[in-house]
Amino acid sequence: MEKRRKIILDCDPGHDDAIAILLAGQIRYFDLLAITTCAGNQTIDKTSRNAFNVARYLGFGCPIAKGATLPLVQELTTCPSVHGESGLDGFDFPNYKYDFSPLNGADLIIKTLLDNEDVTVVTTGPMTNLALALRLEPKIKEHIREVIFMGGTTDYGNVSPAAEFNILVDPEACYIVLHSGLKVKMVGLNVTRKALVNKEIIAKVRAIGNTASRMVGDLLDVFLENQIKTFGIKEAPLHDPVTIASMIDESCVTFKPYNVDVDISHGPSYGRTNVDMFDYLKQEKNCFVAIDIDSEKFWNVVLDGIKEFN
Numbered sequence: 001m002e003k004r005r006k007i008i009l010d011c012d013p014g015h016d017d018a019i020a021i022l023l024a025g026q027i028r029y030f031d032l033l034a035i036t037t038c039a040g041n042q043t044i045d046k047t048s049r050n051a052f053n054v055a056r057y058l059g060f061g062c063p064i065a066k067g068a069t070l071p072l073v074q075e076l077t078t079c080p081s082v083h084g085e086s087g088l089d090g091f092d093f094p095n096y097k098y099d100f101s102p103l104n105g106a107d108l109i110i111k112t113l114l115d116n117e118d119v120t121v122v123t124t125g126p127m128t129n130l131a132l133a134l135r136l137e138p139k140i141k142e143h144i145r146e147v148i149f150m151g152g153t154t155d156y157g158n159v160s161p162a163a164e165f166n167i168l169v170d171p172e173a174c175y176i177v178l179h180s181g182l183k184v185k186m187v188g189l190n191v192t193r194k195a196l197v198n199k200e201i202i203a204k205v206r207a208i209g210n211t212a213s214r215m216v217g218d219l220l221d222v223f224l225e226n227q228i229k230t231f232g233i234k235e236a237p238l239h240d241p242v243t244i245a246s247m248i249d250e251s252c253v254t255f256k257p258y259n260v261d262v263d264i265s266h267g268p269s270y271g272r273t274n275v276d277m278f279d280y281l282k283q284e285k286n287c288f289v290a291i292d293i294d295s296e297k298f299w300n301v302v303l304d305g306i307k308e309f310n
């Protein structure tokens with residue numbers, strides 16, 4: 001059994017980010033060194049408050065830092081249709097004292113990495129903070145084991161025909177990460193669309209009957225309802241936890257190396273991740289791309305993670 005992996009989670013809670021936080025905080029698998037937040041699903045103040053609420057409700061005491069208020073180049077696009085005005089509609093958290101780190105997100109990433117070795121950086125929102133950290137202090141690369149990001153896709157987008165939300169909010173940040181020379185793993189819509197929340201899954205969550213399951217059950221009810229109303233679908237993809245689940249049970253997600261680039265021209269495919277599945281370009285295979293998921297194993301990881309809080 002590998003020793004506990006050191007991780008930093010950068011996120012934009014967001015309902016699916018909240019479940020990623022839950023999985024990332026499991027002390028039997030991970031040493032969650034820090035949580036940093038970015039603007040994405042909602043504005044930075046809302047995503048930061050949401051991250052703080054979830055982490056503290058679950059008893060995670062790691063430092064939490066607010067990150068960039070805007071993407072590197074673009075104006076911010078949020079996603080209230082899925083996550084609500086608060087960014088995490090559906091559960092009333094206690095009133096915490098919001099003692100965020102005095103550092104901003106990029107600086108907390110830098111400090112945490114320089115103080116540690118062999119750290120996995122997981123991003124489940126736009127990659128603005130990680131990109132800024134890499135530009136501010138390139139030496140952090142020596143401290144990163146790998147980057148695992150939820151974003152992009154090998155097929156069609158979810159906020160434009162070409163692009164997935166996290167990448168389209170900040171394509172230039174994704175470009176910096178993909179061209180960083182780091183080991184990068186991409187968990188895109190092509191697999192996360194198979195991690196589907198439905199009423200049966202929510203019933204299994206609620207049957208666990210602990211503090212975590214009450215929070216997750218209430219949040220997933222709203223997450224599912226919003227997507228039924230917005231997209232007319234019957235099941236909702238729970239994107240972000242797939243990143244963490246892929247580390248807990250490596251057989252849950254299959255990765256293959258490809259050349260991946262992101263379109264930062266300002267045409268109709270802006271923000272698209274171009275995965276060279278047939279190696280047309282004969283370029284460096286700079287990214288391990290998730291190409292399949294065992295959905296049953298994924299849900300077992302999520303349910304087992306919730307049971308940890310008994």
Ligand code: RIB
Nearest residue numbers: 014016124125165166239
């Ligand atoms: O496209 C899905 C991604 O966008 C997820 O990370 C979700 O939380 C939103 O940020």
Ligand code: CA
Nearest residue numbers: 014017124125
């Ligand atoms: Ca997210």
